[in-house]
Structures are given as C-alpha cells and as structure tokens.
Amino acid sequence: MGKIIRFRLNGRPVSIYVENNELLLNVLREKLGVMSPKYGCGIGECGACTVLLDGEPVLSCLTLAVEVDGKDVVTAEGLAKDSELDVVQRAFIEEGAIQCGYCIPGFILVAKKLLEENPEPDEDFIREYIRGNLCRCTGYVNIVRAIKRAAEELKFHVGKNKQV
Amino acid sequence: MTERKFVKPLKPKVDVNRVNTRILPVEFEYFEPRTVKEVVELLSKYGSEARILAGGTDLIVRMKQRFIEPKYIVNIKKVKELNFIEDRGDHLAIGAATKLREIEKSGIVRKRFVALYEAVRSMAGVQIRNMATIGGNLCNASPAADTAPPLLVFEAKLKIVGPDGEKLVPISEFFLGPGKTVLKHDEVLAEIWIPYQPEGTGSAFIKIARVAMDLAKVNVAVALRTEEGVVKSVKIALGAVAPTPIRAYKTEEFLTGKELSEATLEKAAEIVKTEVKPITDIRSTAEYRREVSGVIVKDALLKAYERISGR
Structure with a gap:
C-alpha cells in the first residue's frame, strides 16, 4: 500500500512511488541517492538524519515519506550554489569542525536555520540550539566555533553589500 | 529515616540492541x-x-x-482546525496538533504563561520541537510529560471531540495512568484552553534530567499570586513522581495565607515529599526523586515569586 508523492528536493521537482510505511530518510538515501542525511539512532535522539522540511529542521528517520507530498525538502546537497560551497559549509571546513563527518550534514542544516533566526548568536545560544545533534567524535568546540565564524562571515558579506 | 531497599537492576522488555529502528x-x-x-x-x-x-x-x-x-x-498534521494559537479573551486556545516550536515562539505564551514557555523550551532539540505537538505530549500520557505540570497549574481545560459531539474536561481529570487517558478510541483531543491568570501571578517550570535531550527525572510547575508577601493563591504540579502528573494539593493548602519565609518554604518542601509517589526506573531512584521534588518545588516557588510584577 502506498502512493506516488511529488515534492521538491533541493530545488528540483521529484515524483516517486513510496510505501505507506517508508521513512523519508530511506527514500532519500536508497531511492533518490541523496546520501548526506544519515541513520544514527533511529529514535530521535541524535539528529544525524536532519533535513529541512519547508525550511524547518526535522528528523527524516521519524517522518513518513507519504507526508512530504507537496512539500519542500532540503539536504546538505542542496546548499552549494553553482558548485560553490555555502558559507556554513566553508566555515566547518576552515575551523576543522569535521572529524568522522557522520553528524556534520545534520549540524550544517541546523546551523543554517540557527543563523537565519539569529545572525549574531553567542556561544550559549549556539549550544542550546544544537543540542538535538550529537557528535560521536565529541568535536563540539570546533563545531560551535565554525557556526560563530559563519555568522561573522555572513555579517561581513552583508556589510560589504550595503557599502556597494 | 526513610527505609532503603536494594534496587534490582532493571531489564528492558525488549532487547533494544535487537530492534531494527532503521525501518x-x-x-x-x-x-x-x-x-x-x-x-x-x-x-x-x-x-x-x-x-x-x-x-x-x-x-x-x-x-x-x-x-x-x-x-x-x-x-492529523493537515487538519487546520487543530493547528492554531488563539487569544479568546478569557483564555488562550491552542489546537492539539500545534507544534511545540510554534508554542515556544508565541509572544502570548512567553509573556502570560511563562511556566509553559519554559517547559516547551526544555523539551528535546529543535528538530523534535518542530515535529512534536502539545496534544501528542498530553495524549501519550507519560508521567514525565513536560507540558502537563504547567497546564495543571494554569488549570487548563481540554476540548475533546467524539461522535456524540464535544466536551470540556479539566486537565486534572484527563490522565488515568501511564499511557492512559480518558480519551476513548473514537475521540480526539482538539483544543487546549488555558485561562488567563489574575494580575500579579508569577509562574515557573523546573526540570531535572540526565541530559538536555532526555525525559525528566522530575519536573515541576508553580503558579503563585501574593499580596504584600502573603500567598493569596498557589498551584503546584509535579511530573515523573507518580503514575500521572499530579497537583500537590496539601502543599498548596499549607502555603495559602502564609508569608513566603525560608522556614515556610522548608516546611512546604517537606510536605511535597509526602505527596509524591515516585518509582525507581532507568532514569532515577524513588529516593532521589522524592528528595529532589522538595528542592525544586522550593526553587520554583522562589522563581515564580521573583516574577510577580508590581510585587
């Protein structure tokens, strides 16, 4: 039992048949080849499967694929524009925030939303906001630093644009 | 002194390592x-x-x-009439399928129902709060449900809709036991009505948990109204210390009409400990839960007192 769902995936329209009991995470990874969302705990503790659903970070391992019919899904693959990495992605690389890398796509999507809500976050705000994401390498210090760096770079860019 | 019993290690009903949560x-x-x-x-x-x-x-x-x-x-995610936050004059109505994140962002909740705001803020991570709903938190009837104590102290009413029409149930009558509510199979929780509190009410929510993402070991909410330092009205509710979230009626009765002195708060904490009926489970022991119930009720009372405007 299932149905054909149509949704936008990283800006492109997708149409695919899914079973009622299929999870969004598995459809993305196994049927659509989008590999950045990861299976971590499967019960909503770790944040490795985070995707942006209509702009909000949610857990794709607890979301039925049939539910995303008509919605907009963004994964880490959808952040780079014209093969240039997003500011947040660059900041994670520059700060060495990536160790094994398994949790990073989830962290980056949450960081995107964090910066959209608060362009000047302090450390407490960041740590509070990313508490739904676990890093098994415990590399939180660098992750927090990367998010701060991304915030500063965004501010710098905005400032520059204003001057022009 | 309280008697100490040997605590047997708990065995989960299902071997969690053999459950495949991938599918x-x-x-x-x-x-x-x-x-x-x-x-x-x-x-x-x-x-x-x-x-x-x-x-x-x-x-x-x-x-x-x-x-x-x-x-x-x-x-029920796409049922619009279950997804709203609306000021209705004497009460705030929240649709049962409203996401925790929406409640957290609501200015009215933040200003007028501080304990509920704090409870929602304390729950899991941003992804979960973007998915989980207030109605779901109540209907699962976990004794540790974080939205229950604030709604108990604000004396919220729940609008339940069934085949024979709708009814309003006080939240104090909603929970029957762990995982059990008064809802029948053909009924749905539709709305949560939270009455606005009288001027000069302060509220607070405190939770003790192992880590930020985990369920509460103990949680407490308080709504307090005083006049010149004397308690006019107080409501106290606790979670994870009984089969359902509970009100601490005896403690409330004791505090009413008294001045909030250190000695009064100490006595209140002692009474709370006699009102809770905690168990030992994977998160905590009964002894710890009982002891800490008294402590956080005291803390929550002080926090609520500080918040009373024009005090």
Whole structure:
C-alpha cells in the first residue's frame, strides 16, 4: 500500500512511488541517492538524519515519506550554489569542525536555520540550539566555533553589500 | 529515616540492541483527513486498530520498536482546525496538533504563561520541537510529560471531540495512568484552553534530567499570586513522581495565607515529599526523586515569586 508523492528536493521537482510505511530518510538515501542525511539512532535522539522540511529542521528517520507530498525538502546537497560551497559549509571546513563527518550534514542544516533566526548568536545560544545533534567524535568546540565564524562571515558579506 | 531497599537492576522488555529502528516494520493504511469531523469518522470506523499520528516522535518510535502495530494511521498534521494559537479573551486556545516550536515562539505564551514557555523550551532539540505537538505530549500520557505540570497549574481545560459531539474536561481529570487517558478510541483531543491568570501571578517550570535531550527525572510547575508577601493563591504540579502528573494539593493548602519565609518554604518542601509517589526506573531512584521534588518545588516557588510584577 502506498502512493506516488511529488515534492521538491533541493530545488528540483521529484515524483516517486513510496510505501505507506517508508521513512523519508530511506527514500532519500536508497531511492533518490541523496546520501548526506544519515541513520544514527533511529529514535530521535541524535539528529544525524536532519533535513529541512519547508525550511524547518526535522528528523527524516521519524517522518513518513507519504507526508512530504507537496512539500519542500532540503539536504546538505542542496546548499552549494553553482558548485560553490555555502558559507556554513566553508566555515566547518576552515575551523576543522569535521572529524568522522557522520553528524556534520545534520549540524550544517541546523546551523543554517540557527543563523537565519539569529545572525549574531553567542556561544550559549549556539549550544542550546544544537543540542538535538550529537557528535560521536565529541568535536563540539570546533563545531560551535565554525557556526560563530559563519555568522561573522555572513555579517561581513552583508556589510560589504550595503557599502556597494 | 526513610527505609532503603536494594534496587534490582532493571531489564528492558525488549532487547533494544535487537530492534531494527532503521525501518518501520509495520504495514498500515494511511489517511490524511482535513477536518476534525473526518478524523472522528475514521476513528469511529476503525476503533482500537487506528492510531492518530500527530508529531510522530513517539508513535513512529514505538511502532519501530513494535510496541504497537496499528492497522490504520490517521495523520492529523493537515487538519487546520487543530493547528492554531488563539487569544479568546478569557483564555488562550491552542489546537492539539500545534507544534511545540510554534508554542515556544508565541509572544502570548512567553509573556502570560511563562511556566509553559519554559517547559516547551526544555523539551528535546529543535528538530523534535518542530515535529512534536502539545496534544501528542498530553495524549501519550507519560508521567514525565513536560507540558502537563504547567497546564495543571494554569488549570487548563481540554476540548475533546467524539461522535456524540464535544466536551470540556479539566486537565486534572484527563490522565488515568501511564499511557492512559480518558480519551476513548473514537475521540480526539482538539483544543487546549488555558485561562488567563489574575494580575500579579508569577509562574515557573523546573526540570531535572540526565541530559538536555532526555525525559525528566522530575519536573515541576508553580503558579503563585501574593499580596504584600502573603500567598493569596498557589498551584503546584509535579511530573515523573507518580503514575500521572499530579497537583500537590496539601502543599498548596499549607502555603495559602502564609508569608513566603525560608522556614515556610522548608516546611512546604517537606510536605511535597509526602505527596509524591515516585518509582525507581532507568532514569532515577524513588529516593532521589522524592528528595529532589522538595528542592525544586522550593526553587520554583522562589522563581515564580521573583516574577510577580508590581510585587
């Protein structure tokens, strides 16, 4: 039992048949080849499967694929524009925030939303906001630093644009 | 002194390491009704074999673990009349399928129902709060449900809709036991009505948990109104210390009419400890829960007192 769902995936329209009991995470990874969302705990503790659903970070391992019919899904693959990495992605690389890398796509999507809500976050705000994401390498210090760096770079860019 | 018993290590019912949470190994028929009427019709038709899917952060997990295997899933995420926050003069109404994140962002909740705001803020991470709903938190009837103590102290009413129409149930009568509520199979929780509190009420929520993402070991909410330092009205509710979230009526009675001195707070903390009936489980021991109940009730009273405006 299932149905054909149509949704936008990283800006492109997708149409695919899914079973009622299929999870969004598995459809993305196994049927659509989008590999950045990861299976971590499967019960909503770790944040490795985070995707942006209509702009909000949610857990794709607890979301039925049939539910995303008509919605907009963004994964880490959808952040780079014209093969240039997003500011947040660059900041994670520059700060060495990536160790094994398994949790990073989830962290980056949450960081995107964090910066959209608060362009000047302090450390407490960041740590509070990313508490739904676990890093098994415990590399939180660098992750927090990367998010701060991304915030500063965004501010710098905005400032520059204003001057022009 | 309290008697100490040897605590046996607890065995989980299912070996969690052998549960495959990668997939959802349950087949079901799936519905996306658009109105409450349709929801009730589906529930009436399929009875106990149907389950309501709201946020899914509990239901899907429990289906993955095969604790429950419903044949019909009724997704209420797209029912507009269950998804709103509305000022109705004497009370604030919240649709049962409203996401925790929406409640957290509501200016009215933040200003007028501080304890509820704090409770929602304390729950899990941002992803879960983008999915989980206030109605789901209540209907799962976990003794540790964080939204329950604030709603108990604000004396919220729950609008329940069934085939024979709708009714209002005080939240103090809603929970029957762990996982059990007064809801029948063909009924749906539609709205939560939270009465505005009288001028000069301060409220607070405090939770003790192992880590930020975990459920509460103990949680408490307080709503307090004083006049010149004397308690005019006080409501205290605790979670995870009894089969359901509870009000601490004896402590409330003791505090009413008294000045909030250190000695009074100490005595109140002692009474709270006699009102709770905690158990030992994977998160905490009964002894710890009892002891800490007194401490955080005291802390919450002080916090609420500081918040009373024009004090």
